[in-house]
């Protein structure tokens with residue numbers, strides 16, 4: 409197998425030839441056909457997550473076909489198309505697993521962070537955490553659903569049923585979620601970097617009824633806002649934009665410090681929440697409904713060897729939608 413490997417934090421990934429790996433008990437090996445590039449991959453590369461480890465193969469929006477099956481795997485067959493998400497394994501035994509909150513497991517494994525991921529031609533995963541994808545839809549459009557779509561979905565559920573939804577940071581996740589929210593009959597208000605008229609126009613093409621800079625107030629108070637950008641300064645701005653008892657959901661794994669703000673912004677039962685990881689049930693719920701939503705996924709393709717270019721372009725905001733690596 410070949411892979412783009414992170415051998416030192418903050419250094420470019422290295423194109424590396426590795427011996428083929430065999431799946432162990434309960435595992436499958438998947439020949440990767442597409443792997444999305446997520447902002448979390450930048451946090452992995454930059455060493456911004458706790459206990460970073462190298463060498464590691466990043467990538468956790470993986471679509472591919474099973475080409476080897478370890479002992480004890482049930483319900484999956486050779487050649488079957490699967491998706492592999494960020495949540496790679498949970499212990500099943502801690503207090504959080506027992507209360508059906510496996511996204512908060514005390515002993516998790518995360519794809520592309522604590523176990524090798526999909527910036528490679530093949531990857532090995534715990535079969536119970538892979539999602540069968542069926543044959544509808546193409547591999548490249550499905551890849552961004554595995555994190556941007558799933559985390560967006562979980563954030564939307566946590567944001568509640570409010571009709572007026574603000575999305576701060578209009579990247580891969582928001583461009584999917586805007587379509588999901590519209591499909592659900594909600595009104596989407598998109599907030600971008602101030603002056604980023606191109607992304608505001610992009611948001612309108614996906615159904616946003618209003619788009620503006622994050623320093624602007626929406627034309628009417630929002631029921632909820634989801635922050636995908638990693639900028640803590642957005643939290644007080646979003647609190648200003650939501651109505652009484654409105655929710656502000658922080659969807660990122662990492663965020664810069666939230667500045668001090670007056671208590672009045674959170675008074676009247678406004679709430680600030682964060683979303684951590686995903687549960688398998690989130691994936692099952694979202695991937696079951698996604699085909700009905702007729703999502704149009706905007707992708708920019710890079711050959712696997714150009715993963716560093718894809719990461720740099722993501723960091724620089726040089727494309728709309730999602731980047732996808734193809735081996």
Ligand SMILES: [Zn+2]
Nearest residue numbers: 499502505513
């Ligand atoms: Zn657990």
Ligand SMILES: [Zn+2]
Nearest residue numbers: 446448555556
């Ligand atoms: Zn991700």
